[in-house]
Amino acid sequence: MSVLTRDEAQARAQILDVQRYTVELDLTTGEETFDSRTVIEFTARTEGDTFVELKPATLRAISLDGHSLDPAHLTENRYPLTGLTPGRHELRVDAAMHYSRTGEGMHRFTDPSDHETYVYTQLFMEDVQRVFAAFDQPDLKSVFDLTVTAPEGWTVLGNGVARHTGDGRWTIAPTPLISTYLVAVAAGPWHSVTTEHAGLPFGIHCRRSLAPYLDADADEILDITRACFDRFQEKFDEPYPFDSYDQAFVPEFNAGAMENPGLVTFRDEFVYRSAVTDTERQTRGMVIAHEMAHMWFGDLVTLAWWDDIWLNESFAEYMGYQTLAEATRFTDTWVDFGVARKGWGYSADQRPSTHPVAPDPADVPDTASALLNFDGISYAKGASALRQLVAWLGEKDFLAGINIHFARHKFGNATLADFIDNLAAATDRDVHAWAEQWLRTTGVDTLTARTAETDTTWSLTVGQRGTRPHRISVGAYDHSLDTQHGPTPLVLRERFETGIPEDAPVTRPGRRPALVVINDEDLTYAKIRLDPGSWTTVLDSLSGIPDPLTRAVVWNAARDMVRDGELAPRTYLDLARAHLPHETDLALLQGVLEFADGQVAACYTAPEDRPAALATLTALCRDLIRRTEDGTHPGLRLTAVRHLIDAATQPDTIQGWLADDTVPGGPELDPELRWRILTRLAVLGATDEPAIAAALENDPSATGQEGAARCRAALPTPEAKTAAWDAMFRDDSLSNYLFTATAQGFWQPEQTDLVRAYVPRFYPEAAQLAARRGPAIAEAAGRYAFPACVIDAESLRLGEEALDDPALIPALRRKLTDQVDDLRRALHVRDTN
Numbered sequence: 001m002s003v004l005t006r007d008e009a010q011a012r013a014q015i016l017d018v019q020r021y022t023v024e025l026d027l028t029t030g031e032e033t034f035d036s037r038t039v040i041e042f043t044a045r046t047e048g049d050t051f052v053e054l055k056p057a058t059l060r061a062i063s064l065d066g067h068s069l070d071p072a073h074l075t076e077n078r079y080p081l082t083g084l085t086p087g088r089h090e091l092r093v094d095a096a097m098h099y100s101r102t103g104e105g106m107h108r109f110t111d112p113s114d115h116e117t118y119v120y121t122q123l124f125m126e127d128v129q130r131v132f133a134a135f136d137q138p139d140l141k142s143v144f145d146l147t148v149t150a151p152e153g154w155t156v157l158g159n160g161v162a163r164h165t166g167d168g169r170w171t172i173a174p175t176p177l178i179s180t181y182l183v184a185v186a187a188g189p190w191h192s193v194t195t196e197h198a199g200l201p202f203g204i205h206c207r208r209s210l211a212p213y214l215d216a217d218a219d220e221i222l223d224i225t226r227a228c229f230d231r232f233q234e235k236f237d238e239p240y241p242f243d244s245y246d247q248a249f250v251p252e253f254n255a256g257a258m259e260n261p262g263l264v265t266f267r268d269e270f271v272y273r274s275a276v277t278d279t280e281r282q283t284r285g286m287v288i289a290h291e292m293a294h295m296w297f298g299d300l301v302t303l304a305w306w307d308d309i310w311l312n313e314s315f316a317e318y319m320g321y322q323t324l325a326e327a328t329r330f331t332d333t334w335v336d337f338g339v340a341r342k343g344w345g346y347s348a349d350q351r352p353s354t355h356p357v358a359p360d361p362a363d364v365p366d367t368a369s370a371l372l373n374f375d376g377i378s379y380a381k382g383a384s385a386l387r388q389l390v391a392w393l394g395e396k397d398f399l400a401g402i403n404i405h406f407a408r409h410k411f412g413n414a415t416l417a418d419f420i421d422n423l424a425a426a427t428d429r430d431v432h433a434w435a436e437q438w439l440r441t442t443g444v445d446t447l448t449a450r451t452a453e454t455d456t457t458w459s460l461t462v463g464q465r466g467t468r469p470h471r472i473s474v475g476a477y478d479h480s481l482d483t484q485h486g487p488t489p490l491v492l493r494e495r496f497e498t499g500i501p502e503d504a505p506v507t508r509p510g511r512r513p514a515l516v517v518i519n520d521e522d523l524t525y526a527k528i529r530l531d532p533g534s535w536t537t538v539l540d541s542l543s544g545i546p547d548p549l550t551r552a553v554v555w556n557a558a559r560d561m562v563r564d565g566e567l568a569p570r571t572y573l574d575l576a577r578a579h580l581p582h583e584t585d586l587a588l589l590q591g592v593l594e595f596a597d598g599q600v601a602a603c604y605t606a607p608e609d610r611p612a613a614l615a616t617l618t619a620l621c622r623d624l625i626r627r628t629e630d631g632t633h634p635g636l637r638l639t640a641v642r643h644l645i646d647a648a649t650q651p652d653t654i655q656g657w658l659a660d661d662t663v664p665g666g667p668e669l670d671p672e673l674r675w676r677i678l679t680r681l682a683v684l685g686a687t688d689e690p691a692i693a694a695a696l697e698n699d700p701s702a703t704g705q706e707g708a709a710r711c712r713a714a715l716p717t718p719e720a721k722t723a724a725w726d727a728m729f730r731d732d733s734l735s736n737y738l739f740t741a742t743a744q745g746f747w748q749p750e751q752t753d754l755v756r757a758y759v760p761r762f763y764p765e766a767a768q769l770a771a772r773r774g775p776a777i778a779e780a781a782g783r784y785a786f787p788a789c790v791i792d793a794e795s796l797r798l799g800e801e802a803l804d805d806p807a808l809i810p811a812l813r814r815k816l817t818d819q820v821d822d823l824r825r826a827l828h829v830r831d832t833n
Contacts, residue, residue, distance in 0.1 A: 002076050004053075004126060005366040006305050009137040012050050015084070016135060018042040018142040020174075023132045026149040027119060027187055028168065033057045033096040034106060034119075038132040040091040044084040051078040053129035053136045055105075056095035062133075063092045077129055093133035101735045102776040103254035105130025106185075109735075111251070113209035113701045118188030120250045120265060122258060125306070126367045128180040139304045139413045141177040148172065150187045157186040157205065159262045161244050173243055175261065177411040179302050184260030186248045193218045197226050198233070200240070206249040209701065210271045214249070217272065220281070221247070221288070224328055228289045231327040232296070232319075237403040238410055241300045247288070251702060252737045254776055257287050259294030259316070266291075273703065274672035277635035279586040282330040289327075290320030301406055304413040306370030307361045310439075311419055313374070314357065314382025317341075318390075321383070332587070337383070338522045338552035339591035343559060345380030346527065349444050350563075351821045353814055357382045358416045358439040371775060372814040384525035385438045391523040392434070392471045393427055400426035437468050445470070447500060448529040449518045458512040461505040462498070466526070470500035475520030475550055476513035479541070489544035490537070495520055515541070520550055527564075528557045543579035548588055555592050562604060563825060565832035569604040572596065573616045581623040586635045589624075593617075593643050601647070602749050603791060603826040604833075610749060617647040629665050638667060645676050651686035671699050675707030682714040683748045689715070706741035713745030716754055721746065725758060728785060729765040736776055743784035752790055759787045759795050763802035766812060775811035782815020791826050799823060 019041045026035035040052070059071040062079060073080060081091070099108035099119065105127045110117045121131055128134045148156045148170045156162050159182070160173030175183075191211035194203040204221055206214045214221075225247065233240065242262040253267035270284045297319070298312040321333040348354060355363065357377055364370050390398045401423035405414065408422060416439070424431040445466025452459050460474060473495055480491040493513055498506050515537040519528050530538065538554055545551045558575060561567035576596050583589045601613040624640035627633075641663055648654050654677045662668045669677070678695055681687040689712070696708040713724035724746050727734055734742065747755060766785065770778030787795060799820035803813065 002078055003366045003368045004137060006307075006361060006364065009139070009305060012135060012137065013139050015044055015046060015048045015050055016042050016140060017045065018135055018140045020143045020145060021132070021134065022145045024147045024149075025131070025185065027154075028149055028151055029096070031099070031108070033098055036093075036095050036097045036132045038091075038093045038134075040093075040133065040135070041088070042091070042135070043088050044086055046086055048084055049080065049082045050084065050135075051080050052091060052093075052133050053077050053126070054079060054093060054095060054133040055097070055129050057098045058096040059093070060096065061092070061094040065089055079133075091133070095133070097131060100130065101252075101733075102773060103252055103736045104774065104776050107250075107252060109251040109702075111207055111209050111702060112705055116189050116208055118186075118190075118207060118251060120186035120188075120248065120253075121184050122254065122265070123181050123183055124255075124258060125181060125371055128183060131183075131185075134180045136180050138179040138181060138302050138306070141179050141302070141411065141413070143174050143177060144183050145174040146172040146183070146185065148185060148187060153189050154187050155190045155192065155205075157184075157190070157203075157246050157248055157263050159184055159242065159260060161201065176241060178261055178299060182260055182299060182302075184258075184263040184265065186250060186263065186265065190248070193222070195222060197229065197245075198240070201244045201246075202226075203244075203246045204249070205246065206268055206271050207251060210249070210268060210273070213271045213273050221284075224285045224288050224324070225292070227327040228292050228323050231323050232292060235323075235399055235402075236296055236406060238296060238300060238406040240295060241410070242295065245292075247291075252735055254736060254779075257291045259291045259298055259312075261295060261299045264288075264291045269703075273701070274670035275634075275638055275667055277586050277590065277638055279336060279590055279635065282324070282333060282336060282587070285324050285328060285330055286320045286333060286336075289324045290316045293319035293323065296406060297402075300411065301409040302413050304415050305361065305364070306367065306373070307359055307364035308414075308416050309370065309373055310357045310378045310382045311414070311416065313378045314386055317379045317383035318386040322387075332548060332585070334522060335548045335552050335585060336587035336591070337380075338549060339555055339588050340594070341380045342384060342522075342525070343380075343556065343591075343595070344376035345384060345525070346376075346444055346556075346560065347563075347822075348376030348818075349381055349442065351818050353817045353821075354442045356440050356442055357385055358435070360440075368775075368810040372810060381525060388438070388471065388524045389434065392469075393423070393429060393431070397427040397429075398423070401431075434469070441468065445526040446529060447472070447518055447526045449516055449531045449534065451512050451516055451531045451533065452505075453512040457507050457509055459505045459507045460498075460516060460518075462500055462502055462518055464500055468526075470519075470524040470526060471497065472500060472519045472524050473497055473521040474506070475515075475517040475547075476508070477515040477517070477537075477545065479514050480544070488541040490515055490541050490546065492546060515545070517545075517550055517553055519553055520547075522549055522553050527560045528553060529561075530554075530557060539575065539578075542575065543582040548585035551583075551585070551588055552591075555588065559595055562600060562829065565829050568833045569600045569613070569829065570609070570833075572600055573613055577616050577620045580620055581627060583636075584633075586639065589636060589639055593620075593639065597643055597646055602789065603822075604829040606830050607749070607752065611649060614647045614649050618644055618649075621647065625663075625665075631666070634667070641667065641673070642676060645673070645680050648680050648684070651681055651684050654680060655686065671701070671703060671707075674699070675704070675711070678707070679711050679714055679745065682711045682745070683716070683750055685716045687711070687715075702737070706737055709738050709741040710745035713742045714748060716748075716751050718754070721755060721758070725761075728781075729769055732769075732773055736780060739777060740780050740784050743780065746785065747787055747789045749789040755787070756790055759790050760798055762787055763798060763805075763816075766816075767802075767805060767808055770809045770812040771807070775809065778809055778812040779815055782812050782819060786815070786819045788819065788823070791823060791830070793827070796820065796823050796827060 022039040024037040156170035158172030190205040249268035257266040293316040297315040405422040448463040477490040621640040621644035628637035
């Protein structure tokens, strides 16, 4: 398939102005294909040649200005339009299009619970051409007028209000000017909860089999939606630009959500079938706020080319966390960002594949390269940069610049230069210089604290490895006699601001504090190193730091030290063992345990030391379970139960929980916990195929199907591994979610000897799979099917050799580049310690 280059897009945008798409989709023609008829009204500004994109199963007919064209002229995904004359034109296309099982284009899903079928579009980047013919680039905005014919009993959702006109035919209100990748349709026998707010229809929708779970959370979801909507209306001068606001929770969705105007699509794991923590509810709320922010930044004003994707994602990421904290009960969102999301950015920024937040346009020459930039840089680092910008600029001037941006470019396209010019119009500060230093550079600065004291004063010097300017807070903490906040509590003496680089050391009155935390409010993006005295205090008193955001900064410093080979994995686990039993913040507990389990014990600890590492995690989790027996901290208890299951080295305890269908003292087992226990039992060789089949019979849902696939792949037998491998790499019928579940079960640290022979097979077979099935499955293969648990020099050598293959598609090459670098880092950490 031909990918669109930036040069081609610019050339086409100079020739064409697209006024309207009239699209008719017929979803009643069978299980494999649907019919797509498109009329594109456009103007050619000059004479010239161009092309339209389309990926049909069958191109039945195509005509330009009433003259039939030969369908055989379609080459890959492009149909040439030659000899265009200046003036208005009308292109008509009649085609049959394939349904997808990979989450791209028009995805089709049949619910195993009740056998109902649902379809939805995901047209991001270059997949509108899988649904209808289009000039598929973001700066050729147009009006879209869609009609959908669906089976009786189905409801059709779209970017605007949809009305049923009879005989299964639905008309969707024409859009204002939007980009092709933002068109959306979702159809099926949806369960819906509808209301009105601010004079607009609001709705939330899910599969019928999930109806009880959506109904249970409908008030919370809609309350967050209304609160964020109202807060954005206060922040932004431009009113909400579309005629309705629907949120559809759809099956087998690859991303977290997609910001289609008026119809946001979410992965339906956000409709909770099982118990979740309040932090997980907060995450759902953040995603709701993130996608709503896109209605202005991304939909109302859209990037001109994909080098500016950060303009969409960094802004929505920052606004998602900030607005949720301002408008809802989730007031500590930045703790979760700091301990979980920000690490994604730090990790991405230290790999060979790192790139500036705002890359040079020449580095994003086509859509295939652009797709690789949806990563921790564009999201987490970009949001961190904007948070630092707000700290330096002030929120008032920041929002003033944003509103200038919206006013100048509404229903149009904008670039980084436009954005920076509009911010500069609202302030006297040199925003252009800030952008060059923060948005056009790569890597993570490291800030190192050094302290000294005299009889009456103490001083702080902050060393810097890196070149960016930083505005940071510094917290000075003393030991406290208040033992209600951990065994060795600390109290804040003072918090002050300083700039980096410093003109001179900062001198403060009094003795040196017990703990000095630079970047105390986590307002900048940098690795932090504490002074030796402060680190000694941390070892004894981390859980006694009064502010969870400060604790997040310190835990991140420890995380970075482990990854950089400066702190032994054993010491990190001992730190967790000592302080997590006293932790009260759910986001911190989840983030630290995830790193301790998923990275420290699984990757950075040598195989012979893994049993001891898991024993430490087990003891930690048992302490938390004992502490929460009174029922006052169900989220902490659920988190501890989950990680105790994952760390089990013997089956007896969790087998007993499964047999009793409850954890002693609670919680009772729900589907998520049952499948989690069964997966761990499979890894340990303490269950078998009949038990997995019985569990699937009891839970035949989509998540049950995924759980069974994960368990079967985790069984420690050659036969189970062969079957799982063949399902992933030989049989292309697995959906994106079933592929992922199978891959998650396959590689287990406890089974390294059993699966080692598959390591050399992975690279060539993953390359072939990616070439056959495309970027979504390539990304899943690189992320989940990679042999991450086989950490040795030979595995690294094979990975490095595989990257020399020029035939790797970009999506797979990027994932392998990152995974091989992570493997290299894990070996370095092991060797260092």
